[in-house]
Each structure stands twice: as C-alpha cells, then as structure tokens.
Amino acid sequence: xxxxxxxxxxxxxxxxxxxxxxxxxxxxxxxxxxxxxxxxxxxxxxxxxxxxxxxxxxxxxxxxxxxxxxxxxxxxxxxxxxxxxxxxxxxxxxxxxxxxxxxxxxxxxxxxxxxxxxxxxxxxxxxxxxxxxxxxxxxxxxxxxxxxxxxxxxxxxxxxxxxxxxxxxxxxxxxxxxxxxxxxxxxxxxxxxxxxxxxxxxxxxxxxxxxxxxxxxxxxxxxxxxxxxxxxxxxxxxxxxxxxxxxx
Numbered sequence: 001x002x003x004x005x006x007x008x009x010x011x012x013x014x015x016x017x018x019x020x021x022x023x024x025x026x027x028x029x030x031x032x033x034x035x036x037x038x039x040x041x042x043x044x045x046x047x048x049x050x051x052x053x054x055x056x057x058x059x060x061x062x063x064x065x066x067x068x069x070x071x072x073x074x075x076x077x078x079x080x081x082x083x084x085x086x087x088x089x090x091x092x093x094x095x096x097x098x099x100x101x102x103x104x105x106x107x108x109x110x111x112x113x114x115x116x117x118x119x120x121x122x123x124x125x126x127x128x129x130x131x132x133x134x135x136x137x138x139x140x141x142x143x144x145x146x147x148x149x150x151x152x153x154x155x156x157x158x159x160x161x162x163x164x165x166x167x168x169x170x171x172x173x174x175x176x177x178x179x180x181x182x183x184x185x186x187x188x189x190x191x192x193x194x195x196x197x198x199x200x201x202x203x204x205x206x207x208x209x210x211x212x213x214x215x216x217x218x219x220x221x222x223x224x225x226x227x228x229x230x231x232x233x234x235x236x237x238x239x240x241x242x243x244x245x246x247x248x
Contacts, residue, residue, distance in 0.1 A: 002094060002128045004104045006118050008111040008135015011204035011237070012046040014053045016136045022054040024133050029102035031061045032093060043235065046205075047107050059105075064093050075163075083117060087124035109237070111135045115161065115180045138239045139178050141204040146212055148198060151176050152243070162186035170244075177242040185223050187242060192216040199240040201229055215242065 005024045010016030025031065031051065035044050044063070051061065067085035070078045094104055108118050112132050122130045139159070143150050151157045158174040162182025166189045170177065179186060187197060192215035199222050201209045209229060211222050222240075230236040 001101045002098065002104060002125075003102075003131060004094075004106065004122055004125070004128050005131045005133055006112040006122060007105055007107050007133040008137075009047075009050060009107045009109060010136035011110065011138050011141050011202070012050070013204040014050045016141070016204060017050065017054060018133070018135070021133050021135065024131075025051065025054055025105050025107075026057045026059065027103060028059050028105035030094070030097050030104050031059055032090065032104060032106045033061050033063045034066045035063050036066050050107065060097065062093050062097050064089050079117070083121045084124065087121050090121070091125055108135065110137045114139070114159075136204075138180070138200075138203055138237070139241075142198065142200045142239050142241065145200055145203055145208065145210055146198045146241075148241075150178070150241070152245075165189060175244045179240050179242065182238065182240075184226060185219075187215060187240065188219055188223070190215075190242070192219065194244055196243050197222070197240055198243075199238065201226065201236055201238040202233075203237075203239065207233070 005028065007021045007024050009021065033044060033047050051059075067082060067089060069082040072078045098104065106118065108116055110116060111134050112118050113134070114137050119130070119132070122128065139150070152175060155175060157176045157178060158171050159178045159180065160171065162179055162184075163186070165177075165179055165182070166186040170190050195215040197212065197215045197218060199211045199218075203210075209225060211218055211225065226236060226238060
C-alpha cells in the first residue's frame with residue numbers, strides 16, 4: 001500500500017509551513033521532488049532549503065524531471081495529456097524506490113486545493129491512498145503583505161485565472177477579483193477606470209516585490225517590473241487582486 005501525502009508549502013518560505021506539514025515530511029519513507037529544467041532550478045532549490053530546515057529524520061529524496069506540456073490549441077486536452085505523463089513518472093519513481101509500499105510525500109506550492117492540479121494527477125494512480133496537508137496560499141500572503149482585507153464589507157470575492165480574465169473579461173457581478181496563474185498582463189484587458197490593483201511577485205519570499213495603486217497608473221510599471229524580475233530569476237510567480245469602486 002502506498003500513501004501519498006500532498007503537502008502545501010505556501011509560497012516557499014519555510015516559516016509558512018505548518019507543524020502538520022513538517023511532521024508529514026519527517027514521517028515519509030520517500031519525498032518526491034520535481035525538477036523543471038535549468039531555467040527553473042531555483043524552484044527545486046527552494047524545496048531543498050525547506051527540507052534542510054524541517055527534516056529531523058533522514059528521509060530519502062527522489063528527484064524527477066517534470067514532462068513538458070505540449071503547446072497546442074486544445075488547452076484542456078494538452079493539460080490532461082500532461083497530467084497523464086506526470087502521473088506515469090510518479091508511478092515509475094515510487095515503484096522503483098518503494099517496491100514494498102510506504103509513505104510518500106510531495107510538496108505543493110500554496111495549497112493543493114486552490115488552482116493546483118496535484119490532486120487530479122494523484123487520482124490517476126491506482127491503489128494509492130491520498131492525504132492532503134493544507135498550506136498557506138499565495139492569496140493569503142498577498143493580502144497580508146499589502147495589509148488589506150480580501151473582500152469589501154459583506155461582499156463576495158471571485159477567484160479566477162489570467163487566461164479567463166483575458167478571454168472572457170471581468171466577471172459579471174464581481175467587485176473584488178483575485179487573479180492567479182497569469183502568464184503576464186491580463187489586467188490590461190479590462191477597463192482600468194475605477195479599478196485598484198494590489199500586485200505581488202514571489203510573495204512571502206526574501207525577494208518579494210509589491211506594487212499597489214490605481215490600475216491606470218501602475219499597469220505599465222507592473223509589466224516592466226515583472227519582465228525584469230523574470231529575466232533576473234529565470235521564473236516568476238505573481239498574483240494580484242483587482243477591486244472596483246469604494247475599498248470598504
């Protein structure tokens with residue numbers, strides 16, 4: 001029997017790991033650690049840094065290369081094929097390293113429940129029992145860093161992606177809009193009149209960068225800053241909150 005624990009690690013800051021997450025990592029018989037290519041080697045380095053600070057037991061780590069997602073018009077089809085390929089890599093790695101079964105841990109950015117497909121990939125593994133250890137989300141860290149509430153008084157919040165914002169526009173009825181997984185600049189597709197943005201890159205990490213202001217005034221600065229940071233680090237993780245009207 002294989003038990004796979006999907007462990008939310010927040011935004012990569014070891015201080016954001018819960019005690020439950022640290023316990024699960026130390027209880028594992030094997031930790032899976034993804035590699036996403038040389039240009040994103042920092043991501044693997046962050047995971048190694050977390051392990052160096054929280055592991056008190058000698059737990060083996062198995063690094064694996066993440067398959068590349070095909071760039072094709074059928075986005076959902078490409079993603080499903082990609083998830084199939086990742087599941088095959090997980091299954092092969094686990095079978096090779098734990099042929100007799102045991103506890104496997106996989107660290108997940110943020111929380112496995114919010115705009116993350118790790119649970120969907122894990123569901124492709126027959127005979128594997130899955131546990132979820134929740135983590136702090138980048139959305140929580142963003143609002144904490146800016147010192148703002150996520151919602152206005154008694155009002156809902158819509159969470160969406162950059163792709164949907166760009167393709168479908170501002171959701172009807174939303175006044176607070178959290179945008180994740182933006183490949184860059186989806187906020188330029190909306191009418192900036194009366195819109196405020198709270199943007200953050202690498203939130204919760206030492207090289208965190210924050211920009212806030214009326215969208216019409218700071219949009220160009222965010223785009224330029226984002227491009228410079230991506231060139232500097234080789235990768236970028238950013239998130240932002242858009243709000244229309246009175247911020248109360």
